[in-house]
Amino acid sequence: MILKCIGSGSSGNCYLLENDTECLVIEAGVPFKEVKKALNFNISKIVGVICTHSHADHSGRAYQYESVGIPVFKPYEQTTRLAYLGGFEITAFDLTDRHGRFVHSNSDGSECPCYGFYIAHPEMGSMVYATDCELIKWRFGSNVNHILVEANYAADLIDPDAANRAHVLTGHLELQTTLDFLRANNSPELRTVTLCHLSECNSDEIRFMTEAEKAVDPGCRVAVAKKGISVDVSLVPF
Numbered sequence: 001m002i003l004k005c006i007g008s009g010s011s012g013n014c015y016l017l018e019n020d021t022e023c024l025v026i027e028a029g030v031p032f033k034e035v036k037k038a039l040n041f042n043i044s045k046i047v048g049v050i051c052t053h054s055h056a057d058h059s060g061r062a063y064q065y066e067s068v069g070i071p072v073f074k075p076y077e078q079t080t081r082l083a084y085l086g087g088f089e090i091t092a093f094d095l096t097d098r099h100g101r102f103v104h105s106n107s108d109g110s111e112c113p114c115y116g117f118y119i120a121h122p123e124m125g126s127m128v129y130a131t132d133c134e135l136i137k138w139r140f141g142s143n144v145n146h147i148l149v150e151a152n153y154a155a156d157l158i159d160p161d162a163a164n165r166a167h168v169l170t171g172h173l174e175l176q177t178t179l180d181f182l183r184a185n186n187s188p189e190l191r192t193v194t195l196c197h198l199s200e201c202n203s204d205e206i207r208f209m210t211e212a213e214k215a216v217d218p219g220c221r222v223a224v225a226k227k228g229i230s231v232d233v234s235l236v237p238f
Helices: 032-038 062-066 165-171 175-184 205-215
Strands: 002-007 014-018 023-026 046-050 082-085 088-094 115-121 125-130 146-150 192-196 221-224 230-232
Touching: 002 032, 002 192, 014 032, 023 115, 046 062, 046 082, 046 088, 146 175, 175 205, 192 205, 192 230, 205 221
Parallel strands: 023 046, 125 146, 146 192, 192 221
Antiparallel strands: 002 014, 002 230, 014 023, 082 088, 088 115, 115 125
């Protein structure tokens, strides 16, 4: 099983979990044609799409999949929190603060419901994916083999005068919060960590990777999601 990054960040998010016969699309924030190219136009292997929330950089292209009959799982619009897509079992969990509020917001300041995903597949084991939130209150411990998680900004790097400072601070994961989540879920079973949705202005890729490597066991591989990278997330030992 391979995790491919098609896009990560405010310009559009999309990741693929792909083996020889199946592909799960995580987020529909880039044009469908980019996914087609990444799959050598073999779109018949796409078993479905999962989207975390309604913002365009995560679900703006969902209609392109729906128009050709590919199922799209949107827990922010549906009552179910469980989906079976091909060999993938996906459980959605809410990304609320300690008071049960969705702190990620829309342009008008209203709450934007956002969900994370616990994804299981026989070839991969399990993966937790979470982004666009202030914290992750859930703990998975040794029940997670791979983590794909936002590390959007570092508090000491963000411009205090930035126009979108309030949105960044309340709707995205700060580096130390991400590191706390990694430490809380570190175990010998954790094989890979991929940091995603890094801010172009308020992050430092090398620093973030270095800090994440310190938060997990030496045997866990750490990467940053950039367009074109692939991470082996197979369950079989490397």
